[in-house]
Every structure is written in structure tokens, then in C-alpha cells.
Amino acid sequence: MNTPRKPRRNRRRSESPTSPTSAIREREEILKSIAEFAAEKERRSRMTPEEKTAENGLRLRRRLESEPALTVLLQPTPPGYMARARCRADYCSFAEEAGKLSIEIKDEYRIVLGTQPREYFHVSCLEKMLDLPSHAPTRFRLDTDCYRWNQDWPWTWGLMLRKWFEHGGCINLGPIAGYIKVHKRYEKEDGDYDTAWIEWHLAHQRKCNGDEEVCKCPPPPEAPAEPFLQDYQTKKSDVCPLSEVLRHGYVERLASAIQVDGLLNPGFSLVNPEREQER
Ligand SMILES: [Zn+2]
Ligand SMILES: [Zn+2]
Structure with a gap:
């Protein structure tokens, strides 16, 4: 009866120059790291x-x-x-x-x-x-x-996120949201003012030939006052979580604008639309 032959390993062994002791040490190292990995996995699995x-x-x-x-x-x-x-x-x-x-x-x-x-x-x-x-x-x-x-x-990042990063989260979103609303109204008023001023100027040119001496025009329109961002910084202990800013409906409002330096100059700069009260 034929018994299955053991696979021959002699040739492989003779090709490898490692001594039996270093092979054993290597095996021990591998077993050790497998055990460590298993222990670490076991430790992590017990954690919440x-x-x-x-x-x-x-x-x-x-x-x-x-x-x-x-x-x-x-x-x-x-x-x-x-x-x-x-x-x-x-x-x-x-x-x-x-x-x-x-x-x-x-x-x-x-x-x-x-x-x-x-x-x-x-x-x-x-x-x-x-x-x-x-x-x-x-x-x-x-x-x-x-x-x-x-x-x-x-x-181009909105005002809330720019301020959150600038002050390490120590901001109050309420006053910033209020400022964003006021600023929107201001932008509309400022646009209306520009139009009114051009109309006033054209009428003045037409009627008075631009001569201040003989001018009988109504007084020129007044520019609206620009609002200031203020009272929004909080104490170090009073931090607004970033995810709260990201959930806010105004997170992208009042983003900085890209201003191209010139046709021949490929550079650009970022201009922030807000104005902040000097403190
Ligand atoms: Zn006039
Ligand atoms: Zn995730």
C-alpha cells in the first residue's frame, strides 16, 4: 500500500541562508506581533x-x-x-x-x-x-x-466661518446674523443711492449746465450710513461649535469677493465686504 509522501523541503531550506535559530526567532517575532494585534483588537472591542x-x-x-x-x-x-x-x-x-x-x-x-x-x-x-x-x-x-x-x-468663505476661524470659535452667531441682515438692506440702499445720485447729476448737467452758481436743483441725495459689525465676540469659555455655524442658514452670506489685479497681471486678492468697529 502506498502512503502519501511528505512534501520535500530540503531544497528550499538549502537555498535559504538563515540558520535554524534565527528562523525560530523570526517565527517568534511574527507570533508575538500576531498576539499583540489580537490583544489590541480585543482591547478595542471592549471599548464603547x-x-x-x-x-x-x-x-x-x-x-x-x-x-x-x-x-x-x-x-x-x-x-x-x-x-x-x-x-x-x-x-x-x-x-x-x-x-x-x-x-x-x-x-x-x-x-x-x-x-x-x-x-x-x-x-x-x-x-x-x-x-x-x-x-x-x-x-x-x-x-x-x-x-x-x-x-x-x-x-470664497462667508462671514460666519471667517469669524469663527479668526476667533477660535469664540463668536456669537446672533449679532453676526443681525449684521448680515442690516448689511443686505444697506447694499440695496447703497445701490438705490448710486442710481439717485447719477440721476441727480444728469438733471443738474441738463438744467444748470453743471454750474453750482445758478443751480436750483433739490439737494443731492445722501449716501446711506454703512453698518458696522460689532458685539459678536464671546469669552474664551463660550465657544460656538463649528457644526452649529455650518448648519446656520447664513453660513455662505457675505463671502469675500475675488478682486482680479488687472488684465496683464494674473494675480488676485480677496476682499472682505464687512466693516468692523475699531476697538
Ligand atoms: Zn443744478
Ligand atoms: Zn464620518
Whole structure:
């Protein structure tokens, strides 16, 4: 009767120059790392989602401390097919809700870590891991890069977000919303004033030939007073969560405007429409 032959290993062994002791040591190393991995997996499986999130946050904070060049950016999610980035949060609440391991970020805004490759997060997922206001505006910033999907222009950020980043979240949205409303009325009044002034000037030219001496015209229209943004900063302890700003109906209002330097000069600058009371 034929017994199955043992596979021959002699040739392989003779090709490998490793001594039996180093092969054993190598095997022990592998077994050790498998055991460590299993222990770590077991340890993590016993943690609540909150504990996991806290631990992930701690790791991220340490990484930010040890890598001074690493930036965290808020950016608009590109439209349509380009919005393919998946949230890298270990405990993504959106993925969990959808019953998946990870999920594409479909929110209007997302957060990107300047790692290689870049890592993307839902704002609310990263907000649970990291105290975002305390990192603004030094490490956590608004993305001002130019994007092809935006016709190679940078994203122009609304007043609320610009102020949130400037003051590390210490803002009160109420007075800013009030200012935005007043400013809208002012823009309308200012437009009306421009029209009225041109009409007044043309009539003055026609009737009085522009001569101030003989002028019998009614007094020229008065320019409306420009409102000031004020009383919106809060104490250090009174921080507005970023997701609250992003949910506000006015989040994109009073965005900065792109001012092109000139036809022959390819540069541009960003002009902010608001005026703030000097303090
Ligand atoms: Zn997420
Ligand atoms: Zn006149």
C-alpha cells in the first residue's frame, strides 16, 4: 500500500541562508506581533464608541503635536463625482447609520488632514475626536487653495466661518446674523443711492449746465450710513461649535469677493465686504 509522501523541503531550506535559530526567532517575532494585534483588537472591542473616539482623538492630538507642519483644513466638498473621499474616522456615525464600514462624505463641507495621502473626515466625526476651536486658526484653517472644479479660483468663505476661524470659535452667531441682515438692506440702499445720485447729476448737467452758481436743483441725495459689525465676540469659555455655524442658514452670506489685479497681471486678492468697529 502506498502512503502519501511528505512534501520535500530540503531544497528550499538549502537555498535559504538563515540558520535554524534565527528562523525560530523570526517565527517568534511574527507570533508575538500576531498576539499583540489580537490583544489590541480585543482591547478595542471592549471599548464603547465614546472611548474609541476619545482614544482616536488623543492619537490625533499627539500626531499634531509631533508633526508641526501637519495642517487641518475645512474645505467645500467638490461637486458630483469628485466627492468620493471616505470618512476616515474609526467611528463614523454616518457609516454606522448606513450599516457600512466606511462611507463617502456627501456633506457640503468636509475636513482634510494634510497627510500623504490626504485623510478626509465628516466635520461632526472629527469634532468628536478633536477640540477644533482650540486649534483654529493656527493648525485648523479654512482652505484657500484654488480648485479646478471651481474654475481655478479659491473658495470664497462667508462671514460666519471667517469669524469663527479668526476667533477660535469664540463668536456669537446672533449679532453676526443681525449684521448680515442690516448689511443686505444697506447694499440695496447703497445701490438705490448710486442710481439717485447719477440721476441727480444728469438733471443738474441738463438744467444748470453743471454750474453750482445758478443751480436750483433739490439737494443731492445722501449716501446711506454703512453698518458696522460689532458685539459678536464671546469669552474664551463660550465657544460656538463649528457644526452649529455650518448648519446656520447664513453660513455662505457675505463671502469675500475675488478682486482680479488687472488684465496683464494674473494675480488676485480677496476682499472682505464687512466693516468692523475699531476697538
Ligand atoms: Zn464620518
Ligand atoms: Zn443744478
